[in-house]
Amino acid sequence: MDWQKLWNDITTFFSNNWLNMIWFVLALVLGIILIKIICSLLSKGLAKKMDRIVSNFIVVIVKFCLCMVLVFVLAGIMNINTTGLVAVISAAGLTLSLSLQDSLSNVASGMLIVSQKPFKEKDYVEIDGVGGQITRIGVFTTELVTFDNRKITLPNRSVTSSPIVNYDAMPTRRVDIKFKASLSCEIDKIKAESEKIIYEDPRTQKGSFTIVVDNLDGGVAFVIKYWVDTADYWDSLFLNNEKIFKMLQKLDVALNVSAVRLLEDRLSEKKDGDKTAF
Structure with a gap:
């Protein structure tokens, strides 16, 4: 390799294009600053009108488009044939699209979600x-x-x-508390005590309490149903689960083993603070 010739070509290029190089650096710095300003203003403007996650997604797409525009501006300053550059980018894009089909599918799906x-x-x-x-x-x-x-x-x-x-799309949610007792249980008393407990919770919507009783597999199946605001769902569920469990113990109601485990598991989740973390 002729290093002397290479050096001469480099020095010739800079001596003939020093003014363009200055404009190139200025355009690059100003372009980067301008892109940051536009993206910042766009992010603040969109944040007032839509969800933050959606606005961030749109800002990323706009930033990419602005960067591509800057590349073409810089190429024009250096007298690079932009037609050839477009052809190169198109060919590279086709190659990448074939090798990165899954990634492009994710981008399209992201736009669909937004x-x-x-x-x-x-x-x-x-x-x-x-x-x-x-x-x-x-x-x-x-x-x-x-x-x-x-x-x-x-x-x-x-x-x-x-x-x-x-689970949070609707303003209200129905809480279901299920358990199974023996055939000898006092159904009317359990229904009355359950209704009292549910309506003691201020989060329960008025008139929403119902209880379904059914004879199932040698026992009595109970399903307590009532409505609350979606934001109150987990707190209400855990609190009333605990109260219902204690009420059944107080009445000496013989619970089905699976029902006892279900209630105990939910109480354990409450103590761990898992779902109330949100």
Whole structure:
């Protein structure tokens, strides 16, 4: 390799284009500053009108587009043939699109999530059997945090192709408390005491209490149902689970073993502070 020739070519290039180099550096610095200002203003403006997660997603897309514009501006300053540059980028884009089909699918799915808005930040959702609170919608992935503070990252295409259960989408939720007692239990007394406990909770909506009683597998199955605001669901469920359990113990009601375990498990979750963490 002729190093002398290479050095001469470099010095010739800079001597002939020193003015363009100055403009290149100025345009690069100003372009970066301008992109930051635009993205900052856009982020603040969108944050007032839509969910933060959605606004962040839009800002990322806009930032990428502005960076591409800056690249073409810089190429023009250096007298680089932009037609050829477009051809190179197009060819590279085609190659990347074929090798990164899954990634591009995630980007498209991310746009679909942002446009359809099946959930928002801090919503508790279940996606393909995975439950957690929404913390971030990225270009490629959606992030959840579980009750025990585990971070779960799902590809956006998995999110859009799976059933989504949003537990916080509606303003109210129905609380169901289920247990099974022996056939010898006093049904009327259990119903009266249960209604008293549920309506002692100020979060219970007036007139929403019902209790379903059924004869099932040699026992009496009870399902207590009432409505609360969605934000109060977990606190109300855990509190009244505990009160119902204690009431049944006080009445010496013989519970089915599986029902006892269910109630004890829910009380254990409450003590651990898992679901009240949100």
